[in-house]
Amino acid sequence: MSKAHHTLEHRxxxxxxxxxxxxxxxxxxxxxxxxxxxxxxxxLTPGLYGGVEWxxxxxxxxxxxxxxxxxxxxxxxxxxEIFLRSVKLAATTVLLxxxxxxxxxxxVSRMPEKRKNLVIFLITLPxxxxxxxxxxxWVLILRPTGFFNQALMGLGLIDEPLEIIFTGTAxxxxxxxxxxxxxxxxxxxxxxxxxxxxxxxxxxxxxxxLQTFFRxxxxxxxxxxxxxxxxxxxxxxxxxxVPSLLGGAKVVMxxxxxxxxxxxxxxxxxxxxxxMMVMAAVLVLLxxxxxxxxxxxxxxxxAKVAEEVAA
Amino acid sequence: MQGILRxxxxxxxxxxxxxxxIRALDNVSLTxxxxxxxxxxxxxxxxxxxxxxxxxGFEDLDSGEIYIDGEPVSDQPAHKRPVNTVFQxxxxxxxxxxERNVAYSLEVRGIAKTEIRERVGNMxxxxxxxxxxxxxxxxxxxxxxxxxxxxxxxxxxxxxxLLDEPLSALDKNLRHKMQQELKTLQHELGIxxxxxxxxxxxxLVMSDRIAVLNGGTIQQLDAPEELYRxxxxxxxxxxxxxxxxxxxxxxxxEGESCxxxxxxGTVIRDCPVNGLKRGDPAKVLIRPENLVESIGQSNPDxxxxxxxxxxxxxxxxxxxxxxxxxACKGLPPVRASLRAGPGTSHHTIGEQTSLFVPHDxxxxxxxxxxxx
Numbered sequence: 265m266s267k268a269h270h271t272l273e274h275r276x277x278x279x280x281x282x283x284x285x286x287x288x289x290x291x292x293x294x295x296x297x298x299x300x301x302x303x304x305x306x307x308l309t310p311g312l313y314g315g316v317e318w319x320x321x322x323x324x325x326x327x328x329x330x331x332x333x334x335x336x337x338x339x340x341x342x343x344x345e346i347f348l349r350s351v352k353l354a355a356t357t358v359l360l361x362x363x364x365x366x367x368x369x370x371x372v373s374r375m376p377e378k379r380k381n382l383v384i385f386l387i388t389l390p391x392x393x394x395x396x397x398x399x400x401x402w403v404l405i406l407r408p409t410g411f412f413n414q415a416l417m418g419l420g421l422i423d424e425p426l427e428i429i430f431t432g433t434a435x436x437x438x439x440x441x442x443x444x445x446x447x448x449x450x451x452x453x454x455x456x457x458x459x460x461x462x463x464x465x466x467x468x469x470x471x472x473x474l475q476t477f478f479r480x481x482x483x484x485x486x487x488x489x490x491x492x493x494x495x496x497x498x499x500x501x502x503x504x505x506v507p508s509l510l511g512g513a514k515v516v517m518x519x520x521x522x523x524x525x526x527x528x529x530x531x532x533x534x535x536x537x538x539x540m541m542v543m544a545a546v547l548v549l550l551x552x553x554x555x556x557x558x559x560x561x562x563x564x565x566x567a568k569v570a571e572e573v574a575a
Numbered sequence: 576m577q578g579i580l581r582x583x584x585x586x587x588x589x590x591x592x593x594x595x596x597i598r599a600l601d602n603v604s605l606t607x608x609x610x611x612x613x614x615x616x617x618x619x620x621x622x623x624x625x626x627x628x629x630x631x632g633f634e635d636l637d638s639g640e641i642y643i644d645g646e647p648v649s650d651q652p653a654h655k656r657p658v659n660t661v662f663q664x665x666x667x668x669x670x671x672x673x674e675r676n677v678a679y680s681l682e683v684r685g686i687a688k689t690e691i692r693e694r695v696g697n698m699x700x701x702x703x704x705x706x707x708x709x710x711x712x713x714x715x716x717x718x719x720x721x722x723x724x725x726x727x728x729x730x731x732x733x734x735x736x737l738l739d740e741p742l743s744a745l746d747k748n749l750r751h752k753m754q755q756e757l758k759t760l761q762h763e764l765g766i767x768x769x770x771x772x773x774x775x776x777x778x779l780v781m782s783d784r785i786a787v788l789n790g791g792t793i794q795q796l797d798a799p800e801e802l803y804r805x806x807x808x809x810x811x812x813x814x815x816x817x818x819x820x821x822x823x824x825x826x827x828x829e830g831e832s833c834x835x836x837x838x839x840g841t842v843i844r845d846c847p848v849n850g851l852k853r854g855d856p857a858k859v860l861i862r863p864e865n866l867v868e869s870i871g872q873s874n875p876d877x878x879x880x881x882x883x884x885x886x887x888x889x890x891x892x893x894x895x896x897x898x899x900x901x902a903c904k905g906l907p908p909v910r911a912s913l914r915a916g917p918g919t920s921h922h923t924i925g926e927q928t929s930l931f932v933p934h935d936x937x938x939x940x941x942x943x944x945x946x947x
Binding site: 459461462464465466467468469470471472475479480483484 | 631632633652653654655658659660662664666667668669670679680682683684727728731
């Protein structure tokens with residue numbers, strides 16, 4: 265009997281291994297490989313006419329973080345400023361899409377099943393159209409003679425068209441537009457799970473709406489808030505399409521800078537070093553998230569054990 | 576009667592999902608006394624939960640008014656009403672510890688930390704959870720969660736505690752234990768409890784009075800014994816306890832007692848008249864446990880006609896009792912529970928037997944009764 269168990273176990277392991285092999289191999293070749301190249305390149309000397317020299321070189325990071333002080337490679341605070349500006353833009357995107365999505369997710373979660381599915385479909389609908397096309401649509405909407413300004417002037421609210429296109433505002437609008445579905449879905453998932461009787465219990469115990477929100481609703485939906493925020497923050501930190509299409513050349517973000525280093529300046533090592541910076545920021549954020557999530561897991565794990573003991 | 580809770584002509588209708596209107600409450604009036612354990616009993620959809628939610632403030636009435644301690648509360652939102660609820664699935668906050676769950680109603684009222692700690696400690700001790708304060712809700716068994724829910728809704732000393740089928744999720748033994756504990760707790764605290772259940776046995780065990788609801792109206796509001804012995808209509812008779820309801824006609828009335836004849840010709844003499852007149856149709860309620868094999872020679876009920884005869888169609892032994900079903904000519908199947916004592920023996924299926932109906936154990940329900 266123990267032998268049968270052994271072979272069963274063995275076969276299960278084999279199946280699992282077989283199922284996991286293709287995606288693992290794929291990730292290793294197309295994700296870990298390029299990542300390793302980036303890490304190595306970021307510590308190499310940039311060649312004079314593009315390309316790299318295989319010599320250890322720490323000034324790629326020095327230019328960003330402050331110790332480069334040679335004739336060719338100088339520290340310039342502008343890189344750090346761009347990085348901070350990007351962090352600020354990503355944070356603004358997170359915050360605005362959160363404020364936008366939270367009430368909507370509540371509203372949708374209380375809809376009848378059929379309408380719910382329709383609304384979720386509508387929210388994911390933009391994914392079916394190319395991002396570039398959708399962003400050019402925004403150019404048409406926001407430009408001085410575009411729909412937005414025409415409408416406002418038609419209503420007599422403004423006399424002159426507002427300067428929106430190719431400004432930071434346009435970039436923020438575009439970013440929020442692009443990332444709202446990413447915020448909505450995890451938020452919706454956690455709000456939908458929220459047990460309405462908990463809200464009633466809170467009111468029954470004497471808590472007003474505000475107290476109920478901060479003491480019950482917010483903590484219960486926190487995993488969705490944190491999850492959505494991270495899913496929006498990470499890609500918006502590195503996003504370069506929105507700033508280049510809606511921000512004109514005026515708004516440079518870290519994503520644009522990296523793109524330039526690789527494609528126009530042909531300084532791969534420096535571009536790689538900038539990329540590593542972004543990745544470091546993201547990793548810190550992810551570790552924080554994992555800590556929150558595993559804390560939740562440990563709690564529910566203990567709960568399961570207790571239930572089994574009680575039963 | 577100026578009780579702690581007075582409900583006057585409460586009506587409430589819902590739009591049914593498949594169209595049409597459901598009358599959840601139809602002109603319900605009810606008064607609950609101070610320190611009373613009142614149960615709202617009825618099948619699902621009878622309006623008992625709607626009535627409870629109207630009192631707690633989660634359901635508006637279409638018409639009528641609710642007074643708590645003399646104050647009309649229709650304008651008060653749920654969080655301002657001096658009542659607390661134990662919810663069916665407890666609705667404990669999973670992100671808070673036992674202690675913080677119990678402290679919730681005190682925290683939102685801004686009561687001092689030291690006082691909260693003291694009151695929560697006392698409350699946890701009262702419900703038998705002393706020392707469990709630091710646990711998470713998920714670490715508790717069903718019975719323990721039940722106690723936390725109870726402690727949480729009692730800690731703010733509400734004027735009325737509402738309980739929405741709180742024992743339905745517990746297994747049988749635990750449920751019986753909690754029934755006794757709840758009753759004791761209510762007695763000790765002196766708070767009025769309004770308890771919603773569909774379990775008639777539970778209602779009988781715990782309540783001072785029971786309001787039987789069906790179709791949005793109160794069918795009868797009485798003490799458990801009264802409800803069981805003298806149900807006001809056929810619905811109550813069928814809903815509470817086991818019952819044999821036999822069609823009969825009143826053949827003679829003499830003061831407070833009357834004689835009735837059953838459909839098969841059996842005559843039962845000297846029944847409590849219950850307002851009936853000669854010739855009136857009635858339902859005769861005979862509880863299965865009141866039928867006996869023999870009453871003794873000297874008893875006047877052993878006269879001819881005072882017995883039901885038939886063929887045993889079902890028979891089984893259930894520890895304290897033998898349960899029989901008797902197929903009689905002209906009557907619906909008659910159920911009987913015979914006390915399993917030294918004198919009684921097992922009846923075999925197909926056997927012919929007669930059971931006596933003691934005249935004082937009979938209750939007459941006027942008319943054909945409401946269709947059940």
